[in-house]
Structure formats: structure tokens, C-alpha cells
Amino acid sequence: MSPEAGILFTVFVALTLYITYWAGKKNKSVESHLVAAGSISGRANGVAIAGDFISAATFLGTTGAIAVTGFNGFYLAVYIPVAFLLAMLLVAEPLRNLGHFTLGDVLATRFRGDGVRGAISISSIVVSLLYMVAQFVGAALLIQLLFDIDYVVAAIIIGVLTTFYTLVGGMLATTYIQIIKTVLLMTAGIIILLFVLREFSWSPMEVFRQAGDATDGKSLQPARKGTTAQWDQFSLIFGVTLGVIGLPHVLIRFLTVKDAAAARTSAVTAIWIFAGFLILLPTLSYAGFLLIDKEDFAATAAGGGNMTMPLLAAVMGGDLLLAFVSAVAFATILAALSGLVIATTGAISHDIYGKLIKKGIIDHTQQLRVARIATLSSSIVAMLIALLVKDQNVAFLATLAIAVAASANLPALLATIYWRGATAAGVTWGMVAGLVTAVSLILVSPVINPDNALFPLKSPGIISIPVGFFVMWLISRATAAKGEARVEADQLFDRIRVQAVTGVDPGDPDSVPPSQRIAAH
Amino acid sequence: MGIPDSRTAQATQKYYDEMTAARKRIVLPTVGIILFVFFLQQVLTNFTDTLDGFAFEGMSWAYIYAYLIFVLVAALTTIYARIMDKVELENRPAELEETAAHYDHFEEWEEHQASLEEEELVRDELQKKALADEIRARRTHKEDKP
Numbered sequence: 193m194s195p196e197a198g199i200l201f202t203v204f205v206a207l208t209l210y211i212t213y214w215a216g217k218k219n220k221s222v223e224s225h226l227v228a229a230g231s232i233s234g235r236a237n238g239v240a241i242a243g244d245f246i247s248a249a250t251f252l253g254t255t256g257a258i259a260v261t262g263f264n265g266f267y268l269a270v271y272i273p274v275a276f277l278l279a280m281l282l283v284a285e286p287l288r289n290l291g292h293f294t295l296g297d298v299l300a301t302r303f304r305g306d307g308v309r310g311a312i313s314i315s316s317i318v319v320s321l322l323y324m325v326a327q328f329v330g331a332a333l334l335i336q337l338l339f340d341i342d343y344v345v346a347a348i349i350i351g352v353l354t355t356f357y358t359l360v361g362g363m364l365a366t367t368y369i370q371i372i373k374t375v376l377l378m379t380a381g382i383i384i385l386l387f388v389l390r391e392f393s394w395s396p397m398e399v400f401r402q403a404g405d406a407t408d409g410k411s412l413q414p415a416r417k418g419t420t421a422q423w424d425q426f427s428l429i430f431g432v433t434l435g436v437i438g439l440p441h442v443l444i445r446f447l448t449v450k451d452a453a454a455a456r457t458s459a460v461t462a463i464w465i466f467a468g469f470l471i472l473l474p475t476l477s478y479a480g481f482l483l484i485d486k487e488d489f490a491a492t493a494a495g496g497g498n499m500t501m502p503l504l505a506a507v508m509g510g511d512l513l514l515a516f517v518s519a520v521a522f523a524t525i526l527a528a529l530s531g532l533v534i535a536t537t538g539a540i541s542h543d544i545y546g547k548l549i550k551k552g553i554i555d556h557t558q559q560l561r562v563a564r565i566a567t568l569s570s571s572i573v574a575m576l577i578a579l580l581v582k583d584q585n586v587a588f589l590a591t592l593a594i595a596v597a598a599s600a601n602l603p604a605l606l607a608t609i610y611w612r613g614a615t616a617a618g619v620t621w622g623m624v625a626g627l628v629t630a631v632s633l634i635l636v637s638p639v640i641n642p643d644n645a646l647f648p649l650k651s652p653g654i655i656s657i658p659v660g661f662f663v664m665w666l667i668s669r670a671t672a673a674k675g676e677a678r679v680e681a682d683q684l685f686d687r688i689r690v691q692a693v694t695g696v697d698p699g700d701p702d703s704v705p706p707s708q709r710i711a712a713h
Numbered sequence: 714m715g716i717p718d719s720r721t722a723q724a725t726q727k728y729y730d731e732m733t734a735a736r737k738r739i740v741l742p743t744v745g746i747i748l749f750v751f752f753l754q755q756v757l758t759n760f761t762d763t764l765d766g767f768a769f770e771g772m773s774w775a776y777i778y779a780y781l782i783f784v785l786v787a788a789l790t791t792i793y794a795r796i797m798d799k800v801e802l803e804n805r806p807a808e809l810e811e812t813a814a815h816y817d818h819f820e821e822w823e824e825h826q827a828s829l830e831e832e833e834l835v836r837d838e839l840q841k842k843a844l845a846d847e848i849r850a851r852r853t854h855k856e857d858k859p
Contacts, residue, residue: 270782271751281740409773412771413765414758414764414775416759418759426756430752457794462788467787693728693733694732
């Protein structure tokens with residue numbers, strides 16, 4: 193580690209520890225631990241949501257993919273604002289109005305038995321853990337590369353810091369660390385862009401023109417590498433676009449604001465940040481391709497190009513800028529992992545322990561204690577798995593997590609909010625079918641069996657998402673309520689519709705809007 | 714549905730009707746437009762060579778289409794948010810405005826509620842007093858008349 197990197201790394205860690213200390217003083221309730229007691233403003237939450245997706249995978253992975261594969265790498269940026277626009281239109285406001293701590297709460301407003309809550313909480317834990325392990329391993333490898341330290345040491349440093357932030361500071365610290373990281377990352381991107389533009393007569397078009405000249409135009413055109421690869425690409429983008437709307441760690445961020453209007457503001461802010469920042473990535477990527485030493489670029493390209501941005505930073509601004517980018521990458525990883533830990537914590541402590549095991553009969557202190565134990569356990573489990581699988585290629589786990597989110601959580605969420613005909617059995621079996629199909633297809637895909645795959649695509653979304661929706665529809669039809677039960681189910685759905693829009697359940701005279709719900713808890 | 718009789722529920726009926734009407738008008742077309750435009754890009758670039766050409770040196774049609782998606786998303790987001798903010802501002806009942814989340818402790822929220830109730834009582838008293846004064850004044854006025 194260079195002295196510059198050491199100093200910046202220490203400054204960042206000190207800053208995040210201070211935020212955790214500050215948040216820790218407020219983090220005295222389960223509401224604060226899981227959803228920051230609804231106290232985050234719409235704008236601040238929007239920056240944090242943007243931070244979840246302007247991550248190391250985007251800043252290092254997508255830029256690397258564009259530099260190495262050309263236009264096709266940009267698919268991984270374009271889907272993000274599209275997915276969040278869909279999230280804003282379809283789920284953000286209803287989620288805030290119906291939800292409390294977790295996705296389980298949202299579904300349980302309509303389907304009150306244990307089955308649906310159990311299924312969504314297990315699905316949420318699976319998605320968050322898979323995602324967390326993928327992030328953990330990727331993070332440790334990246335830190336090993338950036339700071340030249342051992343993998344095990346890197347994993348332990350990340351694990352200990354993440355545990356501390358989430359355990360002490362809860363969702364409040366997690367959100368503010370994510371906000372600081374987003375600002376730092378965008379600052380790093382803009383600084384590198386200014387250095388780059390200085391080299392190209394202050395014209396982004398010149399970067400594109402030179403990249404086109406160097407590759408005979410190929411890097412600026414879509415690449416089609418055979419039918420299977422094309423369908424794989426389509427399936428990946430289909431899965432990740434819809435998957436965002438089912439990712440628990442993203443969706444619970446809409447529960448950290450006071451009302452639906454603030455949830456809408458969060459989405460608008462995040463989308464504008466995406467639109468403003470992601471649009472810059474091709475310029476940075478092609479500049480990396482043009483300016484980095486050919487040997488160095490070939491070395492990173494062989495591994496997917498993840499080091500393109502750090503190498504470009506070193507070429508443009510020397511060791512200091514490289515150190516800044518490395519520190520920002522480190523911050524990115526910690527912020528993303530912290531959000532995932534909180535999402536897992538909510539599903540374990542609130543849904544499984546509080547509602548399913550204790551049937552809601554659990555006092556406030558006990559609930560907070562269980563939440564903290566769940567936080568500690570999920571961080572440690574993810575770290576241990578990351579240490580165990582350090583020699584395995586686990587990048588596919590992130591794709592799998594998003595595929596499960598899209599195939600299991602998304603149909604359940606949309607049906608609960610919008611489809612009168614949905615039944616508890618339909619929603620539960622739809623989730624099971626989506627989850628099982630996504631996991632099974634990955635197990636028989638080229639990811640696990642490169643030479644002997646039964647399913648030709650690496651991304652299962654194109655099959656598993658329709659399966660999740662179809663099974664939910666089929667079972668709901670087969671188990672549709674009749675007679676008086678039908679009238680009751682219809683009345684409950686009507687109440688849910690009103691609550692999804694206004695925040696108040698018209699069938700319950702004691703019902704209060706979400707902003708008051710937290711205080712009254 | 715007809716909202717049962719409760720103070721907050723009554724106040725939210727109009728709010729619900731207006732918000733639902735606005736959402737119906739805007740959400741479906743917007744979802745349709747963005748899904749069509751986005752997946753059309755996927756089909757055109759993945760399975761055809763329609764967007765392989767160059768609009769001018771250094772800028773392929775594929776990139777122009779991708780950048781237009783960003784512009785479209787930003788525009789649709791802004792339109793949706795503006796319409797919904799306006800409908801919300803005009804129709805959101807005052808009963809839903811109080812935000813307990815602003816209070817760190819539930820006791821503070823209860824104190825705030827108690828102070829609101831006290832204010833209401835004081836206001837009632839003042840109104841009663843004003844009414845009594847007015848009646849007295851009218852009586853005096855009548856008595857003064859010959």
C-alpha cells in the first residue's frame with residue numbers, strides 16, 4: 193500500500209467510524225436499526241439508493257467491460273435507470289404505504305398466514321446472502337489487488353468494519369456511509385473525466401472518435417457472438433432489469449423515508465444521479481483503452497478489465513489519484529455490504545423470529561437484541577463463506593441473486609399490490625417455483641458445467657421469471673376463494689388498494705399513515 | 714370501495730380517488746413506453762444489425778439509441794413526479810400531514826398530540842366565548858332599539 197493510499201484509507205475509515213458513533217447514539221430501537229425510524233429525507237435516500245447501484249461493480253466492472261468488449265459493456269449501465277423508473281412507477285409508493293420493516297410486512301398486509309411471510313423472508317435471506325457472498329469475495333479480491341494485502345486479511349478487515357457499522361450504527365449509519373461514498377465516487381469519476389478531457393481537446397466525441405479509429409469502429413458497435421451468447425445477453429439484461437424491483441436491500445430503502453411522496457422523491461433523485469453519471473462511463477472507459485499502457489491494459493483485459501479505472505487514474509493523476517480511487521472502491525464495498533447485512537437482519541429478526549416464531553408477542557428490547565444478534569450472525573456467516581470459497585469463481589452468485597429476486601420476489605410483490613385474483617397459496621408457490629427454477633437452471637448451466645451443460649444460458653432469468661409468474665397465476669386460479677370467502681378476499685384487496693395509495697387502511701379505524709406508524713410501534 | 718366511517722378514512726376518500734385516477738392515467742402508458750423502447754434496443758442490437766451503422770464519425774446509432782434511453786427515462790421520471798406531486802399537494806388531507814417520525818421518542822409524539830388537543834380545546838373555548846359575546850351584543854342592540 194502506498195503512503196497516499198494509506199492516508200486516504202485511514203481518513204475514510206475514521207470518517208465512517210465517526211458517522212457510526214453518531215448514528216449509534218440514535219440507534220436505540222428496532223425501528224432505527226432496521227429502517228432508520230423513517231427519518232431519512234427523500235433526497236438523501238435517493239443518493240443512498242443511487243449508491244447501491246453506482247457500486248464497485250459499476251465503477252470498476254462496467255467501465256472495464258466497455259473498455260474490453262466495447263458497446264456491449266454499456267448494457268450493464270443502461271438497464272439501471274430503466275429498472276429504477278419501473279421501481280418508482282410500480283412499487284416505491286405502495287411499498288412505503290404498506291410496509292414497515294421488511295418485504296414480509298408488505299405481503300402480510302394482505303396475506304396474513306405464516307406461509308407467505310415465511311416464503312418471502314426465506315427468499316429475501318437467500319437473495320441477500322448470495323449477493324453478500326459475491327460482494328464479499330469480489331471485494332476481498334479487489335482490496336487484495338488495490339492495496340496489495342493478503343486475501344484473508346482483506347476479508348477480515350471488510351468483515352469487521354461492516355459488522356461494526358451495522359451493529360452499532362444500524363440503517364442510519366449504513367445510509368449516511370452510502371451517501372458519503374456516492375459523493376466520493378462521483379467526485380472521483382468527475383476528476384478523472386476532467387483529466388481525460390484535457391487530453392482530448394475537452395471533447396468527449398474525440399475520445400469516441402479515437403476509440404473507433406483504433407478498433408475500426410468495432411468498439412462502438414454492438415457485438416453479436418452467436419445465438420447462445422446473444423440469448424444469454426438478453427436473458428441477463430431481462431433478469432437484472434426486473435431483478436432490481438425484487439432486491440430486498442434496495443426495496444427496504446423505500447421504508448427509511450416518512451411517506452410515499454418522499455419515496456417518490458428518493459426514486460427521482462436516484463434516477464437523475466444515474467442518468468447524469470452513468471452516461472459518462474463510455475468516455476472514461478474508452479479513454480482507459482486509449483491511454484493505459486498496452487501491456488497493463490492487456491493484463492487487466494484478460495481478467496475482465498476491472499482494473500481499467502484504477503489504472504487510468506494512475507496514468508492521469510499519479511499515485512495520489514490512484515490512492516483516491518482505491519479508497520473510494522473500498523468505501524463502495526463497505527457501503528454495499530452494510531445495506532445487505534441490514535436487509536438480512538430484518539428478514540431474520542423481524543419476519544422469522546418476531547412474527548413466525550414468537551407470533552408477534554415480543555417486547556421492544558428483546559426485538560432490538562435479536563436484530564443485533566442477526567446483524568452479527570449474518571456478517572460473520574458471509575465472511576466465513578467468503579473465506580471458504582476464496583479460490584472459487586463466485587461472480588455468478590450475484591447474477592443468481594438477482595435472478596431469484598426477479599423470479600420469486602417480484603411476482604409476489606406485484607400480485608400483492610395489483611392483482612385481485614392472487615391467493616396466499618399462489619403467491620407462496622410462485623415464489624418457491626421462481627426460486628427453485630433459478631437455482632436449478634444455474635446448477636445445470638455452463639457456469640457450473642462448462643463442458644456438459646443441460647441449460648445453455650448462464651443467466652436463467654428469461655425462463656425463471658416467466659415460470660415464477662405462471663405458477664403464481666396457475667395456483668391462484670386453482671385456489672381462488674368462492675362464496676363468502678371471495679367477498680372477504682375482495683374487501684381486503686380493496687382495503688389494500690386504498691392503503692397502497694393513501695397509507696391508511698380504511699377498514700381499521702386505528703390505522704395511521706406510515707410516518708405515524710413508526711412512532712406508534 | 715366505500716370507505717367506512719372513520720375520521721381519517723373520510724378525509725382520505727377524495728385523496729384516494731384523485732391519486733388513483735392520476736396513477737391510472739400515467740403509470741400504464743409510461744411502463745409500456747419504457748419497456749417497449751428498452752427491450753426494442755435489446756432486440757435491435759442483440760439480434761439485428763439495424764443500429765450497427767454510424768450517425769457520424771465516432772458515434773454509432775447503437776450509442777445514440779442508448780443515450781436517448783437515458784434522456785427518455787429522465788423525462789418520464791420528471792413528468793410522473795411533477796404530476797403526482799401536484800395531485801398530492803392539492804388533495805392530501807391535513808390529517809395525514811402530521812409526521813411522528815420527526816420525533817425521536819414516542820413520548821414526544823404523545824406530548825405533541827396532547828398539545829394539539831389542548832389547542833383545539835382552547836380554540837373551542839374561544840369560539841364559544843366569541844359566540845356568547847355576539848349573542849350578548851345582539852341582545853344589547855335589540856334592547857337599545859326603541
